[in-house]
Amino acid sequence: MNDLASQSFAVSIDAARVAYDGVALFEDLHLTLPARQWTCLLGESGVGKSTLVRLIAGLLPPDSDVTVSCDDGLPLPGRVAYMAQQDLLLPWANVLDNVTLGARLREGRANKETQERARALLARVGLTESARALPATLSGGMRQRAALVRTLMENRPVVVMDEPFSALDAITRVRLQELAADLLRERTVLLVTHDPLEALRLGDRIHVLIGRPARLAEPMELTGPTPRSLRDPAVLSGQADLLERLAGSAAP
Amino acid sequence: MKFARPVIVLIGLIVVWQIVVTLTGVQPFILPPPMKVAETLVHRFDVIWPHAQITALEIVLGIVTGTLVGTMSALLMTYFAPARRWLLPVLVISQAVPVFALAPLLVLWLGYGLISKIAMATLIIYFPVTASFFDGLRRTDPGFLDLARTMNASRWTTLTRIRIPAAMPALASGLRVAAAVAPIGAIIGEWVGSSAGLGYLMLHANGRMQIDLLFAALAVLATLAIVLYFAVDIALKRALNWLPDTNPSSD
Structure with a gap:
């Protein structure tokens, strides 16, 4: 049982084109989740973050334009766990x-x-x-x-989370972030969030998803153990930086 | 107060009844006074009781078969598109054709005994049970189904562990309606053709101008129906104790 969780492989997603109701959400999108790292995906509402999570979790019908592959050559389905914004209890x-x-x-x-x-x-x-x-x-x-x-x-070795803490109050959210960082260490995690601070505290790399069809900007790489302190200067300056990038992308 | 209220309402109705009898001076064979009906109920209970048992049996068996047939239909309709296309018209017809119109036919085909009455009660509750359960099964939270899919759940366990429990509140509404209307089915059946049951006894008493006996049988029938409804209601509340009751009837 533990051998499954200790499997170590990177996951790559290559989407030539993903459309929803005829509107292209992504075109030519490549995302890699490095093994045993937390990848955070930031973006405003409606940009297609949830679609991407559902794609990886195997919840969307197979689409010839999208390939999800693991670098150990084995298929991903059955090796990924999913956590949604609603607790779904x-x-x-x-x-x-x-x-x-x-x-x-x-x-x-x-x-x-x-x-x-x-x-x-x-x-x-x-x-x-x-x-x-x-x-x-x-x-x-x-x-x-x-x-x-x-x-x-x-x-499962891979965990995808779709804004799992966004419905919580600030204090509870900070506590849960710490708990999750602790319990999901050593797993390959994709955390989708709209909160730059959350991404900066927990992520090893942060992608910003902008535009329509959405493109992935170059990731921001972060070092040091997580969860990072809220007083960490890198966290604070990063937050301003990310907010600017998100706000810039939102301008008409 | 919770238990006193229905008693007070009942006493109030009996008082009104007595007032009407006293004020209008109506003949006892048109409307007997409450005390006379109570007397008959006690003295003729040995006559009424066996008939009540038969009617109760018809109602309970009707609810059981109606629930079984209804839930099976709803499951079939949920899982097989052809069943949905073929059963939906049956469902609508079962509700659109008045049971009163079918009663003579059912008695003709199924005889004077229990079976035709059970069929009648089944028919009358088939629609509420099927429609409510089908609706509940279709409205499973898609999030639960997503979760089940990522957990590699089989269709069977998704049905038994998620879809059916999630549809239980909807089914419960259907079953409450069923418990309330099933007695109608049984009584219609008895009126159209039977040799036993409270409906038969009431017709018989009516024909012999024993209106006090008719009222006594009616009182027993009403009691039966009420006891049945509350038994079903309490059982459902127990089974669905996780359901938040935002408008509790007992405060």
């Missing part, structure tokens, strides 16, 4: 059943080992007490922590 299932959903969907039930692993992860995110609680009784931050555990339970 099943309201009728308790937290433990929700985080073991993957096993329950594949094998019909979660065996003892899976349940123990789930409990251990729930303990790490501080949800031990809530294992038997229904999602509706949890706060937004707790729900997103449960969703994070569910993503981790899939134990």
